[in-house]
Amino acid sequence: MISTPLAANGEQIDAAKELLKKLQFTYTSESFENPVLQKHWRNIEALALDRDAPEEMTDYTRRA
DSSP states (O other): OOSSOOOOOHHHHHHHHHHHHHHOOOOOGGGSOOHHHHHHHHHHHHHHTTOSSOOOOOOTTSOO
């Protein structure tokens, strides 16, 4: 256990701010596919094309 609090110096604070700026992005809902809708449309496609099963899909909204 640390008995005395640690403080970051100005250089460390500036480096942390720059890191956070690089991690930020503008969110647009169109950038992400809705996995439920994608599954729905793949099922419809499989039915329309008389396939036994829909194509596999990767859900990028879940952790690997």
